[in-house]
Amino acid sequence: xxxxxxxxxxxxxxxxxxxxxxxxxxxxxxxxxxxxxxxxxxxxxxxxxxxxxxxxxxxxxxxxxxxxxxxxxxxxxxxxxxxxxxxxxxxxxxxxxxxxxxxxxxxxxxxxxxxxxxxxxxxxxxxxxxxxxxxxxxxxxxxxxxxxxxxxxxxxxxxxxxxxxxxxxxxxxxxxxxxxxxxxxxxxxxxxxxxxxxxxxxxxxxxxxxxxxxxxxxxxxxxxxxxxxxxxxxxxxxxxxxxxxxxxxxxxxxxxxxxxxxxxx
Amino acid sequence: xxxxxxxxxxxxxxxxxxxxxxxxxxxxxxxxxxxxxxxxxxxxxxxxxxxxxxxxxxxxxxxxxxxxxxxxxxxxxxxxxxxxxxxxxxxxxxxxxxxxxxxxxxxxxxxxxxxxxxxxxxxxxxxxxxxxxxxxxxxxxxxxxxxxxxxxxxxxxxxxxxxxxxxxxxxxxxxxxxxxxxxxxxxxxxxxxxxxxxxxxxxxxxxxxxxxxxxxxxxxxxxxxxxxxxxxxxxxxxxxxxxxxxxxxxxxxxxxxxxxxxxxx
Numbered sequence: 415x416x417x418x419x420x421x422x423x424x425x426x427x428x429x430x431x432x433x434x435x436x437x438x439x440x441x442x443x444x445x446x447x448x449x450x451x452x453x454x455x456x457x458x459x460x461x462x463x464x465x466x467x468x469x470x471x472x473x474x475x476x477x478x479x480x481x482x483x484x485x486x487x488x489x490x491x492x493x494x495x496x497x498x499x500x501x502x503x504x505x506x507x508x509x510x511x512x513x514x515x516x517x518x519x520x521x522x523x524x525x526x527x528x529x530x531x532x533x534x535x536x537x538x539x540x541x542x543x544x545x546x547x548x549x550x551x552x553x554x555x556x557x558x559x560x561x562x563x564x565x566x567x568x569x570x571x572x573x574x575x576x577x578x579x580x581x582x583x584x585x586x587x588x589x590x591x592x593x594x595x596x597x598x599x600x601x602x603x604x605x606x607x608x609x610x611x612x613x614x615x616x617x618x619x620x621x622x623x624x625x626x627x628x629x630x631x632x633x634x635x636x637x638x639x640x641x642x643x644x645x646x647x648x649x650x651x652x653x654x655x656x657x658x659x660x661x662x663x664x665x666x667x668x669x670x671x672x673x674x675x676x677x678x679x
Numbered sequence: 680x681x682x683x684x685x686x687x688x689x690x691x692x693x694x695x696x697x698x699x700x701x702x703x704x705x706x707x708x709x710x711x712x713x714x715x716x717x718x719x720x721x722x723x724x725x726x727x728x729x730x731x732x733x734x735x736x737x738x739x740x741x742x743x744x745x746x747x748x749x750x751x752x753x754x755x756x757x758x759x760x761x762x763x764x765x766x767x768x769x770x771x772x773x774x775x776x777x778x779x780x781x782x783x784x785x786x787x788x789x790x791x792x793x794x795x796x797x798x799x800x801x802x803x804x805x806x807x808x809x810x811x812x813x814x815x816x817x818x819x820x821x822x823x824x825x826x827x828x829x830x831x832x833x834x835x836x837x838x839x840x841x842x843x844x845x846x847x848x849x850x851x852x853x854x855x856x857x858x859x860x861x862x863x864x865x866x867x868x869x870x871x872x873x874x875x876x877x878x879x880x881x882x883x884x885x886x887x888x889x890x891x892x893x894x895x896x897x898x899x900x901x902x903x904x905x906x907x908x909x910x911x912x913x914x915x916x917x918x919x920x921x922x923x924x925x926x927x928x929x930x931x932x933x934x935x936x937x938x939x940x941x942x943x944x
Contacts (some may be wrong), residue, residue: 418783434882458776466732467731467732486760489759489763489764490755490756490759491755491759492759493758493759493760493763494754494755494756494757494758494759494760494761494762494763495751495754495755495758495759497758498754498758498759498780498782498783498830498838499838501780501783502782502832502836502837503784503836505782505785505832505834505836506834506835510784510785511782511783511784512777512779512783512784513779513780513782513783514777514778515763515766515778516768517763517766517770517776517778518763518766518776518777518778519775519776519777519823520775522769540818552821552823553818553821553823555821556817556818556820556821558784558817558818565763567767567770569770569771570766570769570771571768571771572767573763573764573767583916595735609825664830
């Protein structure tokens, strides 16, 4: 029997920070056919609220330290303000969304990052056992569309902050056991560009052989490298394809190969 | 065929404000057999956060006005901080909780209160069509325990603030179509007391005849009156029984008639 199809779609903070872009994106997301999951990042609101409350933002090597005060803020902003407003908009567009952290339904259970040289605080790392796909299937089979923010839990009562890209990828990999899964990263560019200054130079498809060639030619470098490395790791773990594209263009997803850059085997 | 049994259990802000009481209550809630729904109020955190953010709390006749800034705060505090921490605790105690506003799953759709002499702001009123019991049944049949905070939506993308007592009562009434429903209000006293200063003077059962007598004797008056009037309204609308008891004693719920005051026909 053919597997059911599933899209796991991730939007970053830049979409959330622009209410017009967000409105447009959510309308298009609601119109995506079949099973789908939305994963959203945080945006600037959490940083702004922290500043207003006098909570210092601590970064080590560009990574945010989540102390107990910061965890309170992200739980309020990601899990409350952003997540519930997204859900209310999706309901308006006819999508039966349910807003979730990984604690809800025990959907994503992580482990607090061990302290080595740096104490990242209340940050949860995902491992193979973090996600039970059957548990999420029950929710989707009941007719609901999961909307995840970047918060998980350890199963012992502790909420933890977890990177939204990693959540999206881990969900896509785990759900590949039950679904033919496409992972979609929405960001501000049209996809992987041959020339970073030319939006028209979009590369439509990349397979592992072409990926190696693009790296050799240094067309893919710096910021794009870890993103694509992670994408191919997800593909090697069962995800059918990873698409990287512009949030404004999501409506094009329904037309085969007309949205973003498609990575597959 | 016998209807499935359901408990709708509501806790107020006083339980939420005391982390020890809350821990104790959630452990007992997780142990309640069968289908159950938790509804929680707000507590002092929202007021404290509003103060810190310099948002003035406006009350008219003792009722809070929810302006757009206050709505942001309650969405963060009720829907994020409190709701998600309750869910994480319940998961720890083995209850497969999912934290919800009325926007999630379109479970509670309300109407913004019309402006007459007072503009209450973003407050949503519940009517007969606010809750579709089949929609919630799907979630519970999939094995999840709903945990509602006091936020709803209008179906047009707008979140709204709604009284938690009213949400609990409306859920119990709507779900009575499918379940044999008991509505449980947890508060700081053991139940309805013959003598308000004597916790041992608990009245175990009140039916409509006894209720009239207790009112005549002025044993029930002031603050307790609207609570009990609402309880009997719920019972007249299909709820099997309403129990009013102390949150600390919830574990007694499993022993027939040993928890709080039971109101029924």
